[in-house]
Amino acid sequence: MSQLSEFHSIQALGEALRSRRVSAAELAADALRAARAHADPNIFLQIDDELTLAQARAADQALADGTAGALTGIPIAHKDLFVTEGWRTTAASRMLEGYVSPFDATVVRNLRQAGAVSLGKLSCDEFAMGSANENSAFGPVRNPWDAERIPGGSSGGSAAAVAAGLVLGATGTDTGGSVRQPAAYCGVSGIKPTYGTVSRYGIIAYASSLDQAGPLARSAQDLVPLLDAMSGFDPQDSTSLESCDGRPNTGGRIQADFEAARGAFQAAGQQPLKGLRIGVPREFFNEGLAPAVGAAVESALQVFESLGASRVEISLPLTRLSIPAYYVIAPAEASSNLSRYDGVRYGHRAAQYTDLADMTSRSRSEGFGDEVRRRILVGTYVLSHGYYDAYYLQAQRVRRMIADDFRRALADDCDVIMGPVTPDVARRIGDNRQDPIADWLGDIYTLGVSLAGLPAMSIPCGFGGDSGRLPIGLQIVGRYFDEGRLLALADRYQQATDWHQRTPELA
């Protein structure tokens, strides 16, 4: 057991650090040992003691100087999609094996400036393409609740590291569900904020109109300082927002909204959520939903009702079509983004070739894994002459209809939308190997939110599967820029339940 395992929240560890009962350097050294000793060597793609300990010593200095913040000395780790100076960045691809970035991603820089100590780089699906972490070129990650099962993806290493207690927080990215789905499968909390609130600068691009970073942690309360530090306008990202409905997009926004909502809930007494209308989309409870998942989500809704909220049935009629819309738009953007890997400026170069074009195509075919090649081919197809309008523009039209359905529901019928994150619990490693499209269909409840750019969370709400020991997630979707209130709602639920406190060892 590491020293870190004695602390169940960022707040508790932060208090111990600020009162100097714990030193950041000792804690980091201990956390590095625990990460190295952990049963799954594939969670971390790189650990570098010296880089981590230098950050920890800086944290101790800030603690001594009295300049420490909420995250000073808190051990975290980064999905390997975020570029880092020092640690290598591979996007879990052979293409970028050994790549060292000349700069830090804005998210990485923001968290470092907030005092967080990074333990290293976490595995993910190659270029964030996948829902199982099996597409990593460096081996699958195992679910800490059941070593035979996937942790989900693409931020599978991030979710597994938090669930295994190796870090108190981790960065992830969510393009079609890649924070929410692994959070659900690993029994941790995760949030994808509104598109444009967190900078994409230094996040290796997959699908630029969908990619958005978000943190994973043990509880909603722990997500608050992480997301708050990550967020903010960044001139280096052309889609970064300067303001959120008239308010500046800066650090402190999410923290303030969270505290205001939590204060209002506390002041309301026995029925803290009185007046809150929860929209429950009937399309999220179709025949594809596993009974255990449906039952766990139903129980969670009843907890919210007992806290004063009311439930309204809503309809998101295009839910099913979010799958083809997403799997046109995301591959189209991927095929364009990944054209930069040409074997010239960085990345893998084939050893033998005849000419420039041969060098490029050999390098790309050797460097990319199956799923990446597949999505590049699909994206190239839907963007090619004669199909652009029929597939790509049609998908973008359906995207607008999906976004309008969400907007209408959240404007007219309800204040928040809740439902399952996934149709079932985590599957076995290797199960869908013969059918690469099967996993795509499992993204049905998360893709619409991504297409609409809305903020959404996953929090633990029960267990299922044959063993009854596999975590289930509740999805909570808010209005644009509603991150603080969503986190406060999730926090209120977590005050009334203990699903988020379960850990694999104690299950």
Add this chain to the structure above:
Amino acid sequence: MALTEQDIARLARLSGLRLDSNDQSRARQELDRILGLIEELQAVDTTGIEPMAHPLAAHQEIALRLRDDTAEPAQSAARRDACLRNAPAPHEGLFLVPTVIE
């Protein structure tokens, strides 16, 4: 609509990918399946709907910021070397590629 071998070869070329004959037949099967899935979009009546490229376009006016088209001051040679460190074949501040014109 089934894809032909020629379709796959053309797609591979446009994608900058080299597929051997095994890869090609597998790609053909998979793409047929995927196109069957995305074909579902054709059944939606989208008359009068504008394509949406930015996810917040349903919520607010979107104007992407453009930078001024001005040259940045040259950075140090050390910075250039740091950027070239990842190149497969750098040479005196340049990227080497196979001969393009004899």
